[in-house]
Amino acid sequence: MTTPHHEGAAAVSVRNLRQSYGNFEAVRGVSFTVAPGELFALLGTNGAGKTTTVETLEGFRRPSGGSVRVFGTDPFGQPAALRPRVNAVLQHSGVFEELTVAETVELARDLAADPLDTATVLDMVSLADKAGVTVRRLSGGQKRRLDLGLAVLTRPEVLFLDEPTTGMDPEMRRETWKIINGQVAEGVAVLLTTHYLEEAERLADRLAIMHQGEIRVEGTPSEVVAGWGDRIGFRLPAHIRSEELPRLPDAELAIDVREGDPWAVYTVTGSDVASRAHRALAPLLAWAEERSLTLERLELRSASLEDVFLSVASGDLADLPGH
């Protein structure tokens, strides 16, 4: 659920963050907040600046510009006051490969003030049967699960999850979503980066899509796709050139290549998009009828997060509502 909040209530707040590596500015004025009990997903193209943003929040880097705060405190250098309240699943896990799973959990528990017990953690991440196995022998997905268990066992109030489900099979990913949802339900503020759009759609209360160091789109998942328009699509019939396709009311035509074939895609935008899309269909069907054409795989669908993402990725901001 989206909880209305002001910055004072935010667990995490990022204001006009800039971050440079030498002369290269990787993050160019990013702002967002994450409230307790909220999951904010940071999506974006490769190299968009997501990890840099998360690492700055984790206190590994000092901002080149702007500010970041975790519970109102500057996280740079991981001050002692923040350490027990924050945990993370980083892209590169820091566990010792030679320890067993149980030893690894015990080690993390020794460093925590009020940790969950080992059995609870192993159960939660479905690694109870691997307790005596060395970390080296875990699969990639199992290692990610262990990382999540280690992060959760300290009962953090803020969790940074940098691509936590990479390498997981679909079932393990779904199990992991349940654990993450459980954390949010308990009031944890979660900042998630992911390349899985479905993951963001399922988990995020709000999300942002980054490209080249900037947030290009932000909102709840439904806000992000709303106003983006419905799509009418079909495989371009053989021998029909795109210029021959009809103009439809309130709809803009583009040719897409899908599965190697050109597709005609009309985007219908504006208020009351459903009835506009409906109105656009009639002249299209009449046009096909006159030519005795069958419109193969004709579809009418809402825009998806993937549509928005791909437009952001191609830098096609003119397409974005409000741009």
Ligand SMILES: Nc1ncnc2c1ncn2[C@@H]1O[C@H](COP(=O)(O)OP(=O)(O)OP(=O)(O)O)[C@@H](O)[C@H]1O
């Ligand atoms: N230590 C570094 N030194 C120099 N440049 C860096 C460094 N770390 C990251 N960069 C550059 O900064 C930009 C942002 O990188 P970052 O890892 O934050 O992106 P990302 O959005 O997490 O990407 P991905 O989705 O590929 O993980 C990239 O162009 C990257 O090459």
